[in-house]
Amino acid sequence: MTSIGERVPRKEDPRLLRGLGRFGDDQDRPGQLWLRVVRSPVAHGRLVSISRPNGAQVVTAEDLPPGLRIPVRLKVQDIDLSDHLQPVLAAEEVRYVGEPVAVVLADDPYEAEDLAELVQVEIDELPVTVDTAAGVRAAEFELGYGDVEAAFGKADHVVQIEFDVGRHSAVPLEPRALLADVDPSTGALQIFGMTKVPVFNRDVLATMIGIDENLVHVHAMDAGGGFGVRGEFYPEDFLVPWLAWKLRRPVKWVEDRAEHLVAVNHSRQQQHVIAAAFDNEGTLLGLKDDVLHDNGAYARTHGIIVPELTLAMLPGPYRVPAFHGRIRVMLTNKTPCGTYRAPGRFEGTAVREQLLDVAADRIGIDRVELRRKNLLTADELPHTRAMSTLGTDVVLDSGDYLGLLDKAMVEADRLGYLSQLESLKAQGRKVGLGVAMFLEKSGLGPQETADVTIGTSGDVRVYSGGTSLGQGIETILAQVTADALTVDPAVVTVINGDTVLQPFGGGSWASRSTVVGGSAVHRAALAVRERAIRMASRMLEVSEEDLEVSAGTIGVKGAPGSSVSYADVAKACRPGSPYLQPDEPAGLSARRRFEVEHMTYPYGVHVTLVDVDTGTGRVKVLRYLVAYEVGRAINPTLVEGQLLGGVAQGVGGALLEEFRYDEAGQPQAVTFMDYLMPTAAELPQIDILVAQDAPAPGNPLGVKGAGEGGLTAAGGAIAGAIRDALGLTGPVGRLPMTAERVRGLDKEGK
Known part of the structure; x- marks a missing residue:
C-alpha cells in the first residue's frame, strides 16, 4: 500500500465545505469583552494626548508595562534593529497612518467601535517621508562573490536598467481574529486565532507578559489563507491576551478589512538599478544590483530577511561567475513591511528577467536562447554560491534547469501559445509572449x-x-x-x-x-x-x-x-x-x-501570452503556463492547486495591486474600490506542468516546497509579455503595470 504520489482528496474539505471549520471569529466565550483598536490618523507626529470618553475602558501606552517592543523573529546579517522595532502602542510619536495608539474595551462589538470613534487623539504633526530614498537608513549590507569589476571590464556588452516593484500585500479571505480566555485560578491563557508560528508567538507572549510559556496554550485553528502576513506577532497579539490575563475575562478582537489594509505587513516595494555583463556570444560574465528597499515605519518580526532574500536569490538558476548586490533598507512613514508569498524572489525575479529580455534584444539573440545559454546544467549541480541567506549557505541542490525550460517551451507550443500569438498579431492585435525562469527556496x-x-x-x-x-x-x-x-x-x-x-x-x-x-x-x-x-x-x-x-x-x-x-x-x-x-x-x-542545515531549491518556468489594449491600457492575460520542479509530489492535485493560487496572486501584483500614499503619508488604497485585485474575469485558464525529475537529496521524502512557485515569476513573465507586445527597446520599468502606466509606455514606444 502506498499513499505518496496519490491524488487523495483533501481531509480538510468535508468540514470546511459543511461550514464546520474552526476559524478565529467562530470562537466566543460567555462574558467576553470586545476590543477595538484606535489608530493614528496621521503619518508622523508627536503624540500629545488621548481622550477617554466617559465610562469607556481605554488602554494607552501609559497602562502597559514599559518598553514593550515586538522582537525580530529571524535575525540575519548581524545587524542590530533594536532601535527600529515597533512598540505595542505608540507612546510619544506616531510613524504611520494606522499605527495603534490605544484600545477600547466594551461588552458589545458595535459599542466598542462607537466608543473608539469618540476617542480623540491629539497629535502635533511632523514632517512626513514617503520617498524611499529620503527615508531613514535602518540597514545596509552587501552580498556577492567573484570579481565583478573584472567581469564588467572585459565585457563586450553591458546592459543596465532601472526597475521598481510597487508596494502590495496579501489579502486573505479571512482577516485576523483573536480570542484570549484565562483560567482565573491559575492565570493560564487559552489563545485562539494565532496561526503560522504558534510556538514562537507563545514564547514571545509569555516573555512579554512575564509568565512561563507552559501557561500559554495556543490552539490549532483553521485560517482563511496566510500568505506570509497572517500569524506573525503584531501589537494585537500582545494586547488581547495581556488584557484577558490582567482583567481575568475573555477578550476578543476581529480585524475589519479597512484595518487590514493599513495594519498587516505590506511587502515588495523596491527600486533596482541592475546591470549585466556579457561577451559577444551572450554568455553572462557578471551581474550587479543596487537596491533601495522601503520597509515602512518599523522593522517588524521579519527584520531584513526580505532584502536579504532579494540579493541572495537574485542570480537565480543561471551561471553567474561574479555577482555583487548592495541593498539599503529605508524607513518611511508607511505601514511596516514583512513577507508576502515569494518574498524577495518575486521582486528579484521580475527585475532579473526583464534585464535578460532587454539584453537579448540589444545583443541580438532570442530571449529563450539567451536563457538556455546561461542556465546552470545538471552536471554543474550541486552548485555552491559564496553567500548565505536565512542562516544557511546557498547550495543549489538537484535539478535540470535546461530540461525544464525545454519542456515548458514544448508544452507551450503544443497547447497553441505560439500559434495563437502569430494569429493575433496577424489580426493587428498588440499581443506579446513572456518567458521567465525562476529559482525558489524551501524547507528552511x-x-x-x-x-x-x-x-x-x-x-x-x-x-x-x-x-x-x-x-x-x-x-x-x-x-x-x-x-x-x-x-x-x-x-x-x-x-x-x-x-x-x-x-x-x-x-x-x-x-x-x-x-x-x-x-x-x-x-x-x-x-x-x-x-x-x-x-x-x-x-x-x-x-x-x-x-x-x-x-x-x-x-x-x-x-x-x-x-x-x-x-x-x-x-x-x-x-x-x-x-x-x-x-x-x-x-x-x-x-x-x-x-536541516541547507534549504532545497525548487525551480520553474512561467510562460504567458497577453493582449494589450493601447487605447485603454488594459492588459488581458490570455494564456498562462507554469512548469515547476517539485522533486516529489506527495499529492499532485495539491501541488497544482498551490501553483494555480500563486498565479492568481502574481497577476494581481503584476497588473493591479498597489498601496499608494500622498505627500502627507495618507494611504490611497484603503478599500477595494482603490486596492484592486484580480477576479475570475481577469484570469485565464492556467496550464500546469509538474515535474518530478530532481528529488531533493536533503530529506528522506525527496520533496521540494510547492507553496510559492506559482507566484515567483509572474511579475517577470507578465512584464516581459507587455514589453514584447508594445515592442519596447527598454524595460517596462515598474510593476504593477496599471492601465495608466501601460498607456504611458505605449506613448514612449511610439
Whole structure:
C-alpha cells in the first residue's frame, strides 16, 4: 500500500465545505469583552494626548508595562534593529497612518467601535517621508562573490536598467481574529486565532507578559489563507491576551478589512538599478544590483530577511561567475513591511528577467536562447554560491534547469501559445509572449518535531508543528504517515499548531511544511512501525525478520493466519501488558525531530501570452503556463492547486495591486474600490506542468516546497509579455503595470 504520489482528496474539505471549520471569529466565550483598536490618523507626529470618553475602558501606552517592543523573529546579517522595532502602542510619536495608539474595551462589538470613534487623539504633526530614498537608513549590507569589476571590464556588452516593484500585500479571505480566555485560578491563557508560528508567538507572549510559556496554550485553528502576513506577532497579539490575563475575562478582537489594509505587513516595494555583463556570444560574465528597499515605519518580526532574500536569490538558476548586490533598507512613514508569498524572489525575479529580455534584444539573440545559454546544467549541480541567506549557505541542490525550460517551451507550443500569438498579431492585435525562469527556496530549518501515535482502535494521530493555512497540510502529513505505516490515510488524523500537543513546532512558512514537517512525521511514523514490529515479534513469538507489514497488519511471512493488527499491538503496549519489558515506555507512539542545515531549491518556468489594449491600457492575460520542479509530489492535485493560487496572486501584483500614499503619508488604497485585485474575469485558464525529475537529496521524502512557485515569476513573465507586445527597446520599468502606466509606455514606444 502506498499513499505518496496519490491524488487523495483533501481531509480538510468535508468540514470546511459543511461550514464546520474552526476559524478565529467562530470562537466566543460567555462574558467576553470586545476590543477595538484606535489608530493614528496621521503619518508622523508627536503624540500629545488621548481622550477617554466617559465610562469607556481605554488602554494607552501609559497602562502597559514599559518598553514593550515586538522582537525580530529571524535575525540575519548581524545587524542590530533594536532601535527600529515597533512598540505595542505608540507612546510619544506616531510613524504611520494606522499605527495603534490605544484600545477600547466594551461588552458589545458595535459599542466598542462607537466608543473608539469618540476617542480623540491629539497629535502635533511632523514632517512626513514617503520617498524611499529620503527615508531613514535602518540597514545596509552587501552580498556577492567573484570579481565583478573584472567581469564588467572585459565585457563586450553591458546592459543596465532601472526597475521598481510597487508596494502590495496579501489579502486573505479571512482577516485576523483573536480570542484570549484565562483560567482565573491559575492565570493560564487559552489563545485562539494565532496561526503560522504558534510556538514562537507563545514564547514571545509569555516573555512579554512575564509568565512561563507552559501557561500559554495556543490552539490549532483553521485560517482563511496566510500568505506570509497572517500569524506573525503584531501589537494585537500582545494586547488581547495581556488584557484577558490582567482583567481575568475573555477578550476578543476581529480585524475589519479597512484595518487590514493599513495594519498587516505590506511587502515588495523596491527600486533596482541592475546591470549585466556579457561577451559577444551572450554568455553572462557578471551581474550587479543596487537596491533601495522601503520597509515602512518599523522593522517588524521579519527584520531584513526580505532584502536579504532579494540579493541572495537574485542570480537565480543561471551561471553567474561574479555577482555583487548592495541593498539599503529605508524607513518611511508607511505601514511596516514583512513577507508576502515569494518574498524577495518575486521582486528579484521580475527585475532579473526583464534585464535578460532587454539584453537579448540589444545583443541580438532570442530571449529563450539567451536563457538556455546561461542556465546552470545538471552536471554543474550541486552548485555552491559564496553567500548565505536565512542562516544557511546557498547550495543549489538537484535539478535540470535546461530540461525544464525545454519542456515548458514544448508544452507551450503544443497547447497553441505560439500559434495563437502569430494569429493575433496577424489580426493587428498588440499581443506579446513572456518567458521567465525562476529559482525558489524551501524547507528552511533548523528543525521540526512530530509525534505519531496509534490508538487501541487502530486509528493514527499525528501532532505536527505546522499550521493549517489552507495549503492542505493535514492531507499531506496523513499521506506521509499512511505510507510509512502502510495504512489507509482515512485512519490518520492530523492536528497542527497546538502548542500543548506539539510544544516544539516551527510553524508553516517558507514552504517548509512538507519538506521539514513531512520529514519529521516520516521519521516518527517509521519509529512507530519499528516499535510495532518489535512488539509483534513478542506477541507472535517469531523474529522480527520473519514479519511483514501490510494494510495495518503485521504478519508472519508465508503464514496468512498468523498476524496481529496495529490495534492489537497498541493494546499490548498498555501498562501492565505482559509484552512490555521492565521500564519500557507504554503506548505505541514516537516523537522524532528532523533537522536541516541547507534549504532545497525548487525551480520553474512561467510562460504567458497577453493582449494589450493601447487605447485603454488594459492588459488581458490570455494564456498562462507554469512548469515547476517539485522533486516529489506527495499529492499532485495539491501541488497544482498551490501553483494555480500563486498565479492568481502574481497577476494581481503584476497588473493591479498597489498601496499608494500622498505627500502627507495618507494611504490611497484603503478599500477595494482603490486596492484592486484580480477576479475570475481577469484570469485565464492556467496550464500546469509538474515535474518530478530532481528529488531533493536533503530529506528522506525527496520533496521540494510547492507553496510559492506559482507566484515567483509572474511579475517577470507578465512584464516581459507587455514589453514584447508594445515592442519596447527598454524595460517596462515598474510593476504593477496599471492601465495608466501601460498607456504611458505605449506613448514612449511610439
